[in-house]
Structure formats: structure tokens, C-alpha cells
Amino acid sequence: MARSSPARTGWLLSTPALILLFIGALGPLAIVVVYAFLEPGEYSGVVWNFSTEAWFRVFFERDIFDDTVSMADAHLTIFWRSVKLSLLTTFITFVIGFPTAWFIATRPPTQRAIWLFLITIPFWTNLLIRTFAIMEVVRNQGLLNSFLMWTGVIGRPLQILYTDTAVLIGMAYVYLPLMVLPLFAAIDRFDFKLIEAGYDLYASRTKVLRRVILPIVRPGIVAGSILVFVPSLGAYVTPRILGGGKNMMIGNFIELQFGQGRNWPLGAALSLILLLIVLVALIAYVRVTSNDGGRDGQT
Amino acid sequence: MTENAAVEVQKASRVYGAGSSAVRALDEVSLTIRRGEFFTLLGPSGCGKTTLLRLIAGFETPTTGQILIDGKDVSQTPPNQRRVNTVFQSYALFPHLTVSQNIGFGLEMLGRPRAQIKDAVARMLALVKMEKMADRRPQMLSGGQQQRVALARALAPEPEVLLLDEPLSALDLKLRKEMQLELKRLQTETGITFVFVTHDQEEALTMSDRIGVMSAGNLLQVGAPREIYNRPVNRFVADFIGETNFLTATIRNGIPRLSNGEAVQAKGPARLDGKTVTLAVRPEQVRIDPEGPIHATIAQTVYFGTDTHCHLRLADGTELVARLQSPPSGDIGLKAGEKVRIGFVPGAVQMLEG
Amino acid sequence: MARRDFSVSALPGFGTIAVIAFVLLYAPIVTMVIYSFNDSESVALWGGFSTRWYAAAWENTQVQEATIRSLIIAVSAALIATTVATMAALGTTRRGKFKGQTIIYIMINQPLMVPEIVTAVALLIFFAAIKVATGIQGLGYLILAHSAFCVPFAYLPIRARLEGMDMTLETAAADLYASPWQTFRRITLPLLAPGIAAGAMLSFVISLDDVIITEFVKSAGQDTLPTYMLGQLRRAVTPEVNAISTALLVLTVLLLTAFFLLTRRRG
Numbered sequence: 001m002a003r004s005s006p007a008r009t010g011w012l013l014s015t016p017a018l019i020l021l022f023i024g025a026l027g028p029l030a031i032v033v034v035y036a037f038l039e040p041g042e043y044s045g046v047v048w049n050f051s052t053e054a055w056f057r058v059f060f061e062r063d064i065f066d067d068t069v070s071m072a073d074a075h076l077t078i079f080w081r082s083v084k085l086s087l088l089t090t091f092i093t094f095v096i097g098f099p100t101a102w103f104i105a106t107r108p109p110t111q112r113a114i115w116l117f118l119i120t121i122p123f124w125t126n127l128l129i130r131t132f133a134i135m136e137v138v139r140n141q142g143l144l145n146s147f148l149m150w151t152g153v154i155g156r157p158l159q160i161l162y163t164d165t166a167v168l169i170g171m172a173y174v175y176l177p178l179m180v181l182p183l184f185a186a187i188d189r190f191d192f193k194l195i196e197a198g199y200d201l202y203a204s205r206t207k208v209l210r211r212v213i214l215p216i217v218r219p220g221i222v223a224g225s226i227l228v229f230v231p232s233l234g235a236y237v238t239p240r241i242l243g244g245g246k247n248m249m250i251g252n253f254i255e256l257q258f259g260q261g262r263n264w265p266l267g268a269a270l271s272l273i274l275l276l277i278v279l280v281a282l283i284a285y286v287r288v289t290s291n292d293g294g295r296d297g298q299t
Numbered sequence: 300m301t302e303n304a305a306v307e308v309q310k311a312s313r314v315y316g317a318g319s320s321a322v323r324a325l326d327e328v329s330l331t332i333r334r335g336e337f338f339t340l341l342g343p344s345g346c347g348k349t350t351l352l353r354l355i356a357g358f359e360t361p362t363t364g365q366i367l368i369d370g371k372d373v374s375q376t377p378p379n380q381r382r383v384n385t386v387f388q389s390y391a392l393f394p395h396l397t398v399s400q401n402i403g404f405g406l407e408m409l410g411r412p413r414a415q416i417k418d419a420v421a422r423m424l425a426l427v428k429m430e431k432m433a434d435r436r437p438q439m440l441s442g443g444q445q446q447r448v449a450l451a452r453a454l455a456p457e458p459e460v461l462l463l464d465e466p467l468s469a470l471d472l473k474l475r476k477e478m479q480l481e482l483k484r485l486q487t488e489t490g491i492t493f494v495f496v497t498h499d500q501e502e503a504l505t506m507s508d509r510i511g512v513m514s515a516g517n518l519l520q521v522g523a524p525r526e527i528y529n530r531p532v533n534r535f536v537a538d539f540i541g542e543t544n545f546l547t548a549t550i551r552n553g554i555p556r557l558s559n560g561e562a563v564q565a566k567g568p569a570r571l572d573g574k575t576v577t578l579a580v581r582p583e584q585v586r587i588d589p590e591g592p593i594h595a596t597i598a599q600t601v602y603f604g605t606d607t608h609c610h611l612r613l614a615d616g617t618e619l620v621a622r623l624q625s626p627p628s629g630d631i632g633l634k635a636g637e638k639v640r641i642g643f644v645p646g647a648v649q650m651l652e653g
Numbered sequence: 654m655a656r657r658d659f660s661v662s663a664l665p666g667f668g669t670i671a672v673i674a675f676v677l678l679y680a681p682i683v684t685m686v687i688y689s690f691n692d693s694e695s696v697a698l699w700g701g702f703s704t705r706w707y708a709a710a711w712e713n714t715q716v717q718e719a720t721i722r723s724l725i726i727a728v729s730a731a732l733i734a735t736t737v738a739t740m741a742a743l744g745t746t747r748r749g750k751f752k753g754q755t756i757i758y759i760m761i762n763q764p765l766m767v768p769e770i771v772t773a774v775a776l777l778i779f780f781a782a783i784k785v786a787t788g789i790q791g792l793g794y795l796i797l798a799h800s801a802f803c804v805p806f807a808y809l810p811i812r813a814r815l816e817g818m819d820m821t822l823e824t825a826a827a828d829l830y831a832s833p834w835q836t837f838r839r840i841t842l843p844l845l846a847p848g849i850a851a852g853a854m855l856s857f858v859i860s861l862d863d864v865i866i867t868e869f870v871k872s873a874g875q876d877t878l879p880t881y882m883l884g885q886l887r888r889a890v891t892p893e894v895n896a897i898s899t900a901l902l903v904l905t906v907l908l909l910t911a912f913f914l915l916t917r918r919r920g
Contacts, residue, residue, distance in 0.1 A: 007751035013744025014757045017737035017804055024801025025764055028775035035778055045781070096674045099664070103671030106662040115675075117913065122678050125905050126862040128879050129898040132890045133681035136688070143684055176678065193391040195661045196358055199378040200385045201405035202456065209664060211404075215395040234768025236865050241886060251770040251865075258777060258869070268778070271771045278768055360656045377659045 029275075036268035044262050054265035058273065075253075082249040085164060085239075086232035089171040090225050093179035096172075097224065101183035105190075116184065123177035131241050134173045138166045138242070162244030170242040171232050178231070179224040186220020219289045226285045230278050250274050304370070305460050305492040306332040306355055311364035313350050324350045326516040327364065332460070332494060333509075337486050339495045341503040342513035343539070348496045351513070352462050355494065357381045369459050379408075384453035385462040388469070390445045392437035398448050399424070399433045405456035423451040426485065443474045450482075454489060463495045467502065479506055500540045504528065512536050534651050537579040544585065544619045546578040555650065558615045561593045565648035577651045582608070584647035585621035587633070591642030595619065597633050607631045611641065682902065689895035706896035716897065719881040726792065726877060727860040730799035731807070735853040737800075738807035739845070746815040764802040772802065773869035780870055790872060798870050799860040806859050807852035814848025847915045854912050858905060 036054055038046040061072045104115040122130060137143040138160045145157040160166050194216065198208040214221070236251035243249070248256070250270060257267030313325040325347045332338045340348040353359045354366055357378030366374050373381055384405065392401050402423050406416045424430045427447040437445055446466060453461055463482075467475045483506050486493045497503055503510050504524045511521045512535075520532045531537035534545065548555035548563055550571045555563045555578060563578060587609070595611040598618070602625065609621040609631070621641065623631055633639070689707070693700025710716050738761075745757055764772065780794045822844070826836040864879045871880060878901070882894050 005751070006749050007753065010744040010751050010754065010757070014741040014761075017741040017808070018757065018760055020733070020737055020797075021760055021763060021801050021804055024776070024797050025767070025772055026760065028779035029767070029771070031779050031782070032771070032775045096670060096677075099667035099670035100674040102662075102664060102667050117909075118675060119678075120913075121906055121909060122682065124858055124862075124909050125682070125902055126864075126879060126898075128862070128864050128882060129685070129902060130682070132882075132886075132894065132898055133685040136684060136890055137681045143680065173677070173681070176674070191389070191391065192661060193387055193389055194393060196378070197385070197387060197391040197393070198404075198408075199358075199659070199661065200356060200383075201452070202379045202408040203404075204379060204408075205664065207408060212393060216393075218395075230766075230768065234770045236770050237883070241883075251768075254770055254774060255869075258774065264778065267774060271774045274768055275771050278766070282766055357659055358661065360658050362656065375656065 032268045032271055036265055036272055038265050040263045040265050044258075044264065046264050051265070054263070054269040057263075057266050058269050078248050078250060078253050081164065081247070082233055082251075085168055085171065085249065086229050086235075088168055089175060089232045090179075090229045092168070092172040093176050093228050094221065094225065097176055097179035097183055098221075100176075101180045101187055101220075104180070104184050105187040119177050119180050119184075123181065127174055127237055128241075130174045131170055131238050134170045135161065135166075135241055138169055161242065162247065164243070164247055166242040167239045167247055167249070170238045171235060174238055175228045175232060178227040182223035182227060183217070183220045186217040186223070190217055222285055222288050226281055229281060233277060234274055303334045304331045305334040305336075305368070306330075306494065307365075307367040307370075308351065308355070309365040309367065311351070311354060311361040311366060313347075313354060313359060314362045323516055325354070325361075328513075328516075328518045329364075330511060330518055330521065332492060334492055335490050336508040337483065337493045337495065337506060339497060339503040339507040339510045340513060341497060341500060341510050341539075343498055346513040347516040348498075348513050349464060350516075352385075352464055352494065352496050355460065356383055356385050356462050382456075382459040383462060384456060384458040384460075385464065386449050386453045386466045388465045390437070390449040390466075392445055392448055392452070394436065394438055397434050397436060398429060398440070401437065401448055402451045402455050404452065409456060419455050423455045426454070426488070427451045442470055443478065446470065446478060447481075450485065454485070454491065457489075458491065460492045460494060463493060465496055465498070467497070467499075475502075482506060504540070512539065514539075529649075531579065531649060531651070534577055534579070537649065537651065542582050542620065542622075543579045544582060546580070546613075546617055546619070547575060548578050549573070549575050555648075557593065557613065557617075561614070563648060564592065564643055564645060565650065571650075579649040579651055580643050580647055582620045582622035584644040585611075585619060586642050586644065587621060587623065587639050588642040589640055591640040593641050595639055595641050597635050597637045597639060599635055600631065600633055602629065609633060611639070685890075685895055686899050686902070689892065689899040691892060691895075694892070706892040707900070710893050710896045710900075713893070715876070715881060716878070716893075719876045719878045722792070722875065723861055723877040723879075726795050726799050727857050729796045730803050730860040731853045731856040733796070733800040734803035734807045734856045735811075735849060738804050738852055739811055739849055741804075742808055742811040742815055743841075746812050747818075747820060761808050762805045765805050769802075769865045773866045776866060777869040784872075792875065794870055794872075795867060795875065795877075798866050799863060802863070802866065803856035803859055806855040810851040810855065811845065811848040814845055814851075818844055851912050851915050854908050854915075858908055861901070861904075 035046055037050055037052065039049045039051045039053065041047050057072065058075060059072055060069050062069055100119075104112060104119065107115055135142075139145075140157040140159065140161065142161075144160065145154075148154045149157065160169070190213070194212055195208055198212040203211060233249075234251050235249055236255060239247060239249040240252055243252075251274075254267050254270045254274070257263045257270065261267070308328055308330040310327045310329050311325060312323065312327050315322045315324055328347070328351060330351075340351060342348045350359065354361050355368070357373065357376060357380075361374055364374075365372050368381060368383060393404065396404065399420050403416045403420045406419055411419075420433075421430075424433055427450055429444065429447050429451065432440060432444060432448075437448060440448065446469075449466065467478050467482075470478060479502060482493070482495075495503075495506065504527075507524055509521060509523055510527050512519045512527060514535050520527060520536050522530075527536065528540055531540060531543075537543045538545075546557065546563070548557055550556075550573065552572065553566060553568070555565055555576060557563065565578065593613065595613050598610040598612050600610070601608045605625060606622050607625045609623055611619045611621060613619060619641075625631065688699075690702050690704065691699055692703035692705065741757070741761060745754055776794075776798050780798075783794075784790065818841075823836050823840055826840045827833075831839065862879065863877075864883060867877050868880050868883065871877070876884065878897065882897060885891060885894050
């Protein structure tokens with residue numbers, strides 16, 4: 001009997017999905033690469049002339065009057081803010097998320113499903129809605145200021161909304177479930193006999209945490225960090241709502257190039273830089289996780 | 300109490316849960332394990348042997364009663380402060396550390412100097428013959444090799460007592476036999492007290508200095524292997540250790556008699572006269588003997604190579620197994636349905652009350 | 654004296670941090686839900702219980718149109734994404750490794766890896782070019798974009814279900830004289846159904862929630878519910894937006910509960 005090879009059937013069955021993804025996601029990315037090397041049109045769009053001006057403009061600016069070149073400080077500030085806020089978000093979500101994931105994983109099985117469900121609800125709730133919710137908390141008459149004034153820490157409301165702090169609080173809030181879920185998955189797979197072995201071999205609680213638990217759940221930590229860092233870096237909704245117009249991140253700056261700024265090639269170049277950073281992070285992730293359990297690390 | 304006691308368990312109980320759903324996993328068990336001995340806790344799963352081991356290790360606390368190690372009450376001492384190490388059933392080797400790092404872990408946690416740790420690790424690697432695997436990760440080792448590393452890791456800090464929780468259960472039969480000898484050798488060489496938990500009676504008999512038989516949270520009998528095998532205190536022990544035939548008899552004038560009046564070659568104390576007792580006799584101590592006092596019918600013979608098992612039925616319907624050595628021809632010459640007479644090896648019959 | 658076990662899994666302070674995390678996670682959402690029933694014009698003051706903002710949102714024609722548009726897009730995208738994802742899952746699971754499998758896998762999961770803003774920009778450029786070239790307008794662009802980024806969300810639960818399925822069942826069916834098509838119709842598909850339903854539901858939620866790609870791809874007058882809400886935002890959240898958010902939240906929780914029950918009942 002003639003049998004179709006798994007490869008042929010596999011590709012055949014996957015073709016509709018691949019075509020859809022090619023038109024709806026992958027193909028257009030190639031066009032972005034092209035646009036990043038064109039000249040901007042007067043109102044929008046592009047003029048079909050090859051140019052590296054967009055890439056130049058990412059880092060430098062040219063004085064209109066005397067053509068002197070200087071670093072594009074405004075751009076660099078936005079880049080730096082994006083990276084800084086994303087790293088801080090990752091750190092904060094880890095510090096809160098690890099104990100939370102540990103807590104869920106160590107509940108009795110019947111309770112565990114409930115706690116997990118409680119983490120999943122915010123995870124699947126519209127990001128916009130969650131950002132609205134946190135906006136209500138950080139604004140001048142919001143929950144946070146009321147609480148701080150009630151405890152007497154501050155005398156009058158702090159201006160938190162439309163600052164970097166608001167963006168940071170917002171991102172940590174909306175991305176926390178993304179940290180907790182992979183950490184939970186890693187801890188759930190963790191063999192608790194290893195902790196017993198650690199205590200049996202005279203380790204203290206902190207030693208067990210540092211020398212046994214953290215190294216073994218490392219793939220989960222890396223996965224959670226990537227899952228938080230990548231969308232933080234490309235965040236658009238949260239900084240737009242909580243940062244106001246001034247405290248832009250890369251995502252908002254890219255949007256600006258397709259709206260008021262009207263420089264499509266610059267927007268395309270910025271997108272590609274963002275994509276590049278994300279790809280580097282993903283490759284690092286793959287290397288870290290595939291290394292795990294391999295050969296001795298300290299040859 | 301005892302001068303050379305490594306572990307003393309004093310009326311230790313362990314209850315899980317509370318109220319009506321409470322389970323008593325260990326019921327006022329008292330036990331003294333001597334320094335330097337190979338002690339085995341033997342019993343079926345759920346008998347409380349692992350619970351007792353975990354109480355000694357410190358992973359669980361006795362609900363009532365005390366655990367003493369080296370004469371000191373450690374009932375409330377956390378496991379990382381007890382000079383006791385465990386070889387886990389699943390080995391629980393740290394997957395992110397090499398064999399050497401695994402072995403050195405305990406000494407490192409005790410804050411020993413580097414040089415000393417290095418020496419100890421080298422010694423342990425040699426002891427378990429794993430020198431060539433020093434830099435491997437545990438997941439690259441076979442089951443038997445992982446077992447050796449787990450042993451070395453637990454022995455490296457030179458504990459007062461080494462606890463072994465069914466460490467051989469994951470190995471295949473051949474490897475298990477090898478490791479039994481290996482364990483015995485290590486115990487003799489190091490002189491450390493071993494407390495070994497198993498449900499395998501053969502393992503217990505071949506390795507131990509003394510055995511404690513457990514059932515349903517109770518310690519039924521403690522003694523040397525021969526003592527346990529030849530002088531079981533009750534039906535459970537007799538049944539659990541080795542194979543045993545049980546006969547019901549009534550003592551008349553100091554002689555136990557079956558229901559049809561046939562006498563059994565055993566002595567019963569006069570105080571039991573008129574009482575019904577259970578007689579236990581090992582299959583290898585049943586003889587087919589034309590002069591024997593008991594009539595039986597052959598039900599079936601099963602060939603086992605060196606032995607042939609002969610299933611017999613007595614007049615009162617009791618079934619009995621005789622283990623006979625197979626003759627060179629392999630055929631013991633007995634057919635199902637054949638009527639024979641049997642007897643027991645003198646002194647082999649155990650009388651159990653109740 | 655009560656004796657306590659030495660708890661192996663306990664780490665100091667972890668329980669406290671976890672409970673605080675859950676409180677922080679829910680406090681804003683709960684506040685939002687409560688304030689959606691606030692009678693007051695101002696979002697800051699409590700003016701008594703009222704459902705007037707729900708009524709206002711319900712009667713707002715812009716909200717009605719955006720809701721219908723959102724539903725049309727989400728249902729279409731879920732159907733398309735689930736169909737192609739089911740086929741791809743059948744093609745890439747349980748047939749042994751084949752050349753190019755990793756490429757297919759990477760391509761299918763690509764929307765999860767590329768930042769959404771980048772895809773949004775790419776689609777904006779691409780669709781703008783098509784619109785200029787062909788003059789075709791309409792919801793098709795949004796449906797196409799949503800279908801594409803929903804594929805991995807539909808694919809993952811279906812694939813997970815397939816991998817958990819006992820292959821011998823199909824062998825047994827074949828042994829009992831079923832043709833490959835009969836085997837698929839009578840054995841594989843019914844067993845796969847919960848995975849497909851889960852994938853469709855996830856796709857629906859993901860499409861319904863999308864802001865960024867929709868914001869970039871939509872033409873004038875093509876607002877979905879999320880982009881409408883984003884547009885309404887001036888200085889603060891209006892009570893009407895609170896009401897819509899709460900309604901969407903309830904819908905999400907309901908779908909999620911259904912999803913949980915579906916995936917739990919696995920053989």
C-alpha cells in the first residue's frame with residue numbers, strides 16, 4: 001500500500017495556516033525591512049528612493065540651519081526609558097511573582113486549581129481594561145493616594161499618573177500573571193524530594209532556596225522574564241494611558257511616526273530595532289534553556 | 300538509656316489528620332537501634348516503616364513520644380541539624396550539580412574547608428567505585444550508578460546514622476542482588492549505623508544484623524534474621540517472612556492434634572491443654588514420609604528447577620505446600636490424586652497462639 | 654504543646670507576599686466593577702448604586718456598532734484560525750519528526766514572538782499599499798489580521814490535546830475495518846473536540862481583546878469595542894467605559910470558566 005510520507009502530509013495540512021500567517025504577519029514584516037531603506041513621503045507613506053537616512057535619524061539629528069550632527073538625545077532617552085522600565089518591570093514581577101508561584105504550587109491539589117484560576121482571570125482579561133483599572137488606582141484621588149494619605153505617609157496627593165512611576169506600576173500590574181504562570185509550571189514540575197535532600201544534607205532555608213530551588217527552576221525564571229520583558233519593551237497601550245503624551249516608550253514613538261510624526265521609514269527602522277532586541281532576547285533564552293541539564297557548567 | 304544506642308524511639312506515635320478522619324500511621328512504637336548495626340524495618344506498604352524513618356530523619360515530627368539520636372532528644376530538631384543522612388528511594392540527586400558536587404554538598408553546607416571536602420569526595424568516589432563519573436551530571440548515569448552516588452552523598456558527611464528508604468526498589472533483580480552485597484560491604488567498612496527500610500523479606504534476611512517487622516503502625520517483632528524466620532511471634536510475621544503453611548490444631552495432653560485426631564510431631568505446653576492453636580511450618584520442612592503421622596492427598600505438583608512444590612490437601616481440607624528437592628531426573632514421581640503420608644522435620648513446627 | 658512538622662516547602666515570607674500579590678491583583682479590578690455601578694457623574698465620588706451607565710452604554714449607537722463589529726471580527730477570526738490550526742496540528746503532531754517541522758512550528762508561533770506593535774506597523778504598511786492599489790475597503794483586513802495572530806492560540810490547545818491522545822485508539826479503529834476518513838470522523842475528531850473548542854474560545858477572547866493591531870489596521874469608522882474605549886479616554890476613565898469594561902470582564906470570566914471545564918475533562 002502506498003503511504004504518504006509524514007513530511008508531505010505535514011506540510012500539506014499546515015499550508016493553509018502558513019499562507020494565512022504569511023499574508024497576515026510574516027510577509028508584511030519583509031515590507032517593513034524595505035520601507036526602512038526608503039525616503040519618507042511628504043504627508044505619509046514613502047518615496048521610492050533608496051536611503052539610509054532613517055537609520056541615521058534613529059541615533060543622530062542634523063541641525064536644520066548649519067547641518068551639524070549631534071546625538072538624537074530625545075530618541076536615546078526614549079530607548080533608555082523603554083529598556084530601564086522593562087528591566088524594572090521584569091525585576092518587580094519576579095520578586096512578587098516567585099513567592100506567588102511558589103505559594104500556588106505548594107497548596108493542596110484541590111486549592112491549587114482555584115489559586116491558579118485566580119491568576120488566570122487577570123491574565124486573560126483585556127489589557128486595556130486592566131490598564132484602566134490601575135489608572136483609577138494611581139490617579140490623584142485614586143486608591144493609592146487615598147491609602148497613603150490615610151496612613152499618614154503623605155500629606156497631599158502625589159502626582160503619580162503621567163509619570164514613569166505610573167507606567168512602571170501599570171506594566172508590573174498587567175504583566176505579573178505572565179511571570180507567575182511559567183514560574184508555577186517550573187515549580188510544579190520541581191521534585192520536592194530535592195528540598196528534603198537539601199535539608200538532610202545540612203542546608204539552611206536560604207541555602208536551600210539559593211543552592212537547590214533557584215538553580216533548578218531557572219528555565220522557568222528565564223521563561224517568565226522573557227515573557228515579561230518582551231511585551232514590556234514593545235508596550236504601547238499601558239505607557240500611552242498611564243504615561244500621558246510625554247513619557248513615551250518605543251512603541252508609542254513608533255506609532256508617532258505613522259501618525260503625527262509622519263516618517264514611515266523612521267518608524268520602520270525603529271520597529272526593526274525593537275524586533276532585533278526581542279530576537280536577541282529569544283535566542284539567549286533558547287541557549288540558556290537548551291544548555292540546562294547538559295554538560296557540566298564548570299569544566 | 301542504653302550505652303551503645305544510636306537511635307532510640309520512645310513510644311512514638313504519628314497521626315495524620317484530625318477528628319474522625321485521623322489516620323494513625325504509627326502507634327506508640329518503641330525501638331532501640333544499636334550503634335554500628337545494620338537494622339532493617341520490614342513490612343508491607345503502609346505499615347508505617349517509612350513514617351518511622353521520616354521521624355528519625357526529621358521530616359516529620361512524632362505526634363507523641365520521643366526520638367533520641369546519640370542519647371539526645373531530637374524530636375523537635377529540624378532535619379538540617381540532625382547528624383543523620385538519608386538515601387532516598389528516588390535518590391533525589393541534584394540535577395544541576397555534578398556527581399562530585401552532589402557528594403560534596405553536605406560537607407559544603409556544614410562549612411568544611413575546601414581541601415577537606417575535596418579529599419572526602421575523592422574518598423567517597425573511590426568507596427563507591429565512581430571515580431570515572433566524577434564530572435557527570437546525575438541524569439547521564441544509570442540507575443545503579445545513581446544509587447551509588449546517592450549512597451556516597453549521604454555517607455560523605457559521616458553521619459551518626461544512615462537512613463535508607465527502599466533504595467533498591469527501582470533496580471532490576473540482578474543489580475539489586477549486587478547492591479545488597481555492596482551495601483553490606485559499605486556498612487562494614489564505614490562502621491556507620493544503617494537503618495534500612497524495605498518490603499522485601501529476602502533483602503531484609505540477607506543484609507541485616509537485626510530486623511524489625513512492622514504492620515499497621517505497630518512493631519511486631521525485633522530480632523536477628525534467623526530468630527525472626529525460625530521463631531516468628533505471630534501469624535503475621537510467620538506469613539510475611541518466607542512462605543509458611545498454617546494448620547489449626549487442638550492441644551490434648553501436650554500434643555497438638557488436627558481435627559481428625561492425627562497428632563503433629565510437636566510439643567505443646569501443658570497450660571494450653573484443650574486450647575486451639577495455629578501451627579506454622581515452612582514448606583521445606585514438610586516431608587513426604589511413608590511413616591509420617593498425617594494423611595494427605597497430592598493436589599498438584601509444580602516444577603521450579605531445583606525444587607518441586609507439592610500441593611497437598613489434608614483430611615480436613617487444609618491445603619499445605621511441601622518444597623521438595625527435585626531429583627536428577629526432575630520427576631519426583633508423585634501424581635495428582637495420589638494418597639501419601641507426611642511428616643514434619645523435628646522441631647520445625649511453630650506454635651502460635653490464636 | 655502542639656508539635657509542628659518541619660515544613661519542607663515553606664519559605665519565610667512567601668505566603669505573605671503571595672496573599673498581598675493577589676490583593677493587589679484584584680483591588681483595581683474590584684474597584685472598577687464597583688464604580689461601574691456609581692450613580693455619580695464623577696468617577697471619584699460615590700453617589701449611590703445605579704445601573705445608569707450600563708443603560709447609557711447600551712443605548713449608545715457607537716457602542717452598539719463597535720460591539721457588533723468586534724463580535725463579527727472575533728467570530729470570523731476564531732473560525733478561520735481554529736480551522737487552519739486544527740489542520741496544522743493534525744499535520745505536525747504524532748507523525749514522527751519530519752524535515753521542516755521546526756520551521757512550521759516557528760512560523761505558527763511567530764505572532765507570539767514578534768512584538769505586537771511591529772506586526773501592527775507591518776500590517777499598516779502592507780494594507781495601505783493594497784488599499785491604494787485595489788481600492789478595496791472593508792472589514793476583511795481586520796478579519797485577516799486577527800485570524801493570523803489567533804492561529805498560535807488556537808493551535809496550542811489542539812496540539813496539546815492531540816499529544817495527550819492515545820494513538821492505539823486509531824489503530825484499533827483501523828483494525829476494526831474503519832477507513833482513514835471513518836477513523837478521523839468517528840474517533841479522532843470527537844476526541845479532539847474539546848481541544849478545538851478550547852482553541853476557538855481562546856482565539857475569540859484574544860481577538861476581542863486586541864487593541865494595537867486593530868488601532869493600526871482599522872480605517873475611519875471601523876472602531877472595535879477596545880479601540881472605541883481607548884478613543885474615549887481623555888483625562889480619566891468615564892463611568893460608561895467602566896460599565897463596558899465590567900461587561901467585557903464578565904464575558905471573559907464566563908468564557909474562561911467554560912475553557913477550564915473543557916480542558917479539565919480530558920481522558
